[in-house]
Amino acid sequence: MSDRIFGGFGLALAVFYIWAASIIKDSFMVDVIGPRAFPYIVGSVLFICSLYFIVRPDDEPKWPALNGLMEIMVGAAVLFVYSWALPEIGFLISTVFATAYLTWRLGTTPLWSFVTGVGTSVGIYVVFHLILGLSLAKGPFGI
Amino acid sequence: MDILSLLANGFAVALTPQNLMLAFLGCFLGTLMGALPGLGPANGVAILIPIAFSLGLGPTPSLILLTSVYYGAMYGGRISSILLNIPGDEPAMMTCIDGYPMAQQGKAGQALSLSGIASFVGAFFATCGLVMLAPQLVKIALLFGPAEYFVLFTVAFATLGGITSTNQAKSAFAAALGLGIAMIGSDSQTGSQRFTFDHIHLYDGIDFLIAIVGLFALSEVFIFLEHHRSGSVTSSNVPKVTKILPDLKMLKSCIPTITRGTGLGFFAGVLPGAGASLGSFLAYSLEKQTVDRDGKTFGKGDPRGVAAPEAGNNAASGGALVPMLALGVPGSGTTAVLLAVLLQLNITPGPLLFTKNPDVVWGLIAALFIANFMLLAMNIPLVSLFTRVLLVPTRILMPVVAMISFVGIYSITGSTFDVMLMVGFGLAGWLLRKLEVPLVPVILGILLGNQMEVNMRRAMTISDGEWSVFVGSPLAIVLWIIAIAGFVLPMLYGRKVKARMEAASKEEIVKN
Numbered sequence: 001m002s003d004r005i006f007g008g009f010g011l012a013l014a015v016f017y018i019w020a021a022s023i024i025k026d027s028f029m030v031d032v033i034g035p036r037a038f039p040y041i042v043g044s045v046l047f048i049c050s051l052y053f054i055v056r057p058d059d060e061p062k063w064p065a066l067n068g069l070m071e072i073m074v075g076a077a078v079l080f081v082y083s084w085a086l087p088e089i090g091f092l093i094s095t096v097f098a099t100a101y102l103t104w105r106l107g108t109t110p111l112w113s114f115v116t117g118v119g120t121s122v123g124i125y126v127v128f129h130l131i132l133g134l135s136l137a138k139g140p141f142g143i
Numbered sequence: 144m145d146i147l148s149l150l151a152n153g154f155a156v157a158l159t160p161q162n163l164m165l166a167f168l169g170c171f172l173g174t175l176m177g178a179l180p181g182l183g184p185a186n187g188v189a190i191l192i193p194i195a196f197s198l199g200l201g202p203t204p205s206l207i208l209l210t211s212v213y214y215g216a217m218y219g220g221r222i223s224s225i226l227l228n229i230p231g232d233e234p235a236m237m238t239c240i241d242g243y244p245m246a247q248q249g250k251a252g253q254a255l256s257l258s259g260i261a262s263f264v265g266a267f268f269a270t271c272g273l274v275m276l277a278p279q280l281v282k283i284a285l286l287f288g289p290a291e292y293f294v295l296f297t298v299a300f301a302t303l304g305g306i307t308s309t310n311q312a313k314s315a316f317a318a319a320l321g322l323g324i325a326m327i328g329s330d331s332q333t334g335s336q337r338f339t340f341d342h343i344h345l346y347d348g349i350d351f352l353i354a355i356v357g358l359f360a361l362s363e364v365f366i367f368l369e370h371h372r373s374g375s376v377t378s379s380n381v382p383k384v385t386k387i388l389p390d391l392k393m394l395k396s397c398i399p400t401i402t403r404g405t406g407l408g409f410f411a412g413v414l415p416g417a418g419a420s421l422g423s424f425l426a427y428s429l430e431k432q433t434v435d436r437d438g439k440t441f442g443k444g445d446p447r448g449v450a451a452p453e454a455g456n457n458a459a460s461g462g463a464l465v466p467m468l469a470l471g472v473p474g475s476g477t478t479a480v481l482l483a484v485l486l487q488l489n490i491t492p493g494p495l496l497f498t499k500n501p502d503v504v505w506g507l508i509a510a511l512f513i514a515n516f517m518l519l520a521m522n523i524p525l526v527s528l529f530t531r532v533l534l535v536p537t538r539i540l541m542p543v544v545a546m547i548s549f550v551g552i553y554s555i556t557g558s559t560f561d562v563m564l565m566v567g568f569g570l571a572g573w574l575l576r577k578l579e580v581p582l583v584p585v586i587l588g589i590l591l592g593n594q595m596e597v598n599m600r601r602a603m604t605i606s607d608g609e610w611s612v613f614v615g616s617p618l619a620i621v622l623w624i625i626a627i628a629g630f631v632l633p634m635l636y637g638r639k640v641k642a643r644m645e646a647a648s649k650e651e652i653v654k655n
Contacts, residue, residue, distance in 0.1 A: 002578065003578065006578055010316065017323055017338075020338050020340075021326075021337070021338075024330075024335050024336070024337050024338075025335055025336070026333070026335060027330075027333045027334045027335045029332070029333040029334060030333065031332055031333065031600055031603075031604055032600070032603045032604050032607065032608045033599075033600055033603045033608070034333070035330040035332065035333050035335045035337060037599075037600075038322075038326070038595075038596040038599060038600070039323070039326050039337065039338075042319050042322045042323045042326065043319075043323070045315060045316075045318075045319040046316065046319045046320070046323065049312045049313070049315050049316035049319065050316070052312040053312065053313075053316075056312075058309075058310055058313075058579065061577045061578055061579065062577075063577065064369045068369050068370075071368050071369060072365050072368055072369055072570075072573065075364075075365065075368045076365070076566060076569070076570050079361075079545075079566045079569070080563055080566055082549070083549075083559055083562040083563045083565075083566060084559060084563070086549075086553060086559060086562065087559060091550075091553075095546055095549075098542075098545075098546065099542045099543070099545075099546055102364070102368075102541065102542035102545060103538055103539055103542045105368060106367060106368065106537065106538035106539075106541060106542070107538050108538050108539065116539050116542070120542065120543050120546055121546075124543075124546060124547065124550055128194070128547075128550055128554075132194075132198055133198070134194070134197045134198070134550065134554045135197070135554050135557070136550065136553070136554065137553060
């Protein structure tokens with residue numbers, strides 16, 4: 001069943017892709033087959049493969065239980081918030097929380113997770129910024 | 144003799160203090176990453192690419208650093224196979240079968256050093272093979288026109304699933320997905336905006352590094368989150384590594400084994416779509432067929448069962464560099480990531496690389512030789528240091544890896560949009576893995592998409608719109624035959640070969 005749903009999404013994606021390719025505007029430069037031909041081929045391959053998934057689905061994959069799925073969703077949300085927070089509150093502070101969250105969810109006690117968060121954040125800051133000179137996101141305090 | 148003088152120049156490039164240090168650092172980090180379960184060579188190199196660039200290293204030094212990581216990871220994979228019965232990366236799977244029983248018999252040190260020597264021999268001769276074979280392949284590749292190149296890219300995608308692929312439609316879907324992503328941005332030929340929907344962040348297309356780090360490294364983090372708590376592999380029962388030198392008798396008895404493993408592994412590496420996993424599998428099963436037909440000692444800690452797959456796996460990783468450097472077409476996930484390194488450095492691999500940037504090619508090859516000796520030196524006496532790394536629990540390690548990926552991507556793009564895109568790729572990678580859609584074709588599609596299209600359009604321009612140009616030369620027809628065979632054969636034999644590989648490792652789990 002999962003493969004059939006996946007195939008359905010694939011079909012929608014392929015149709016959308018081909019439509020998006022059809023509205024590519026020509027520029028003043030032209031070549032023989034233009035900018036649309038290759039995307040059409042790619043879209044068709046997507047379409048045919050998706051049809052195959054619907055007709056001949058594989059065995060059902062092992063989906064995680066609901067709490068496992070939640071785990072991933074919340075994890076992804078935390079990482080999205082982290083990406084957004086990087087330029088807002090700076091690398092040092094946001095990394096403490098992001099690392100602490102992930103470490104905690106992978107089974108460390110909350111206190112130790114926080115300690116790991118601080119350690120990771122400071123460690124990366126020292127190695128990558130102070131020693132190697134990489135530019136990290138700066139927050140309101142300049143760090 | 145031409146090759147030797149070129150190689151000598153390469154050594155002159157590689158033997159500067161800075162490059163030697165980078166090679167050392169790469170070998171060390173690589174072995175570490177290989178040894179840690181869940182962080183394979185592709186992940187390791189992927190995370191380090193953006194960091195190498197933000198450091199402002201030149202092309203040759205970055206390449207030396209990253210290929211040392213690649214070789215190092217191939218060495219490192221065996222450590223957790225032998226000590227914990229958990230392969231550090233996929234190619235090290237076969238090493239578990241005899242390596243773990245050896246460790247249980249108190250011969251962990253010998254197993255480690257023997258496999259280290261086998262890895263060295265495999266990688267050393269494969270690098271020699273690379274020196275011989277790549278320039279020959281370049282001569283053929285120079286005959287390629289745009290049409291042949293287009294077909295060659297098709298061959299790469301058709302064979303990438305490899306003989307173990309069970310669902311070719313999923314490989315093809317993955318490749319099309321990657322090619323589709325590569326089309327986003329302004330068209331290189333005419334300048335038209337494609338699939339950007341007037342979104343300014345998309346005008347330059349999607350940086351392949353974002354896709355690679357997201358799909359490989361971050362999806363791994365999500366996999367760990369899914370299996371949280373069970374994901375910690377650490378156990379207090381890491382066997383003590385005592386005697387770290389193999390006795391000469393054992394080593395001597397393994398010489399023929401290592402020789403066979405090296406030959407087979409190199410062959411498997413050069414072939415498109417085979418790669419290191421198949422190299423070690425072939426080496427192990429052939430060795431078992433040759434010296435232990437009745438299954439008396441193999442699987443119970445036979446040193447030859449450790450030497451064969453390690454020689455095979457490392458020889459294959461050297462062999463896989465041949466098509467990547469000479470044709471610009473990688474045959475495995477890790478070499479695809481190395482291709483990303485070259486593209487990021489504005490170096491187009493392929494036949495012209497050997498004439499235009501000989502210092503890069505030969506410097507790289509010389510660095511491989513140097514890295515190999517360093518790895519041998521590192522892996523025999525320092526092996527107990529690496530085994531200690533296995534004590535770091537994954538629950539602490541994975542978040543650190545995730546944060547380093549963020550640091551890398553943020554430092555090269557400096558854009559929140561791109562970092563979020565990476566998280567999106569991570570989620571997509573998790574989903575695709577669950578559905579058993581391979582990720583390597585996606586990456587390769589993103590990397591090669593534009594070149595593939597450019598070659599198609601050039602060929603069509605030359606032929607003035609005649610599609611028959613793609614079957615217009617004997618070379619193109621031969622390539623089509625390879626592509627079709629490579630795509631169809633796994634449909635017929637894929638399940639069988641995969642079932643045998645799985646049976647081999649299951650058998651061993653039952654025994655323990």
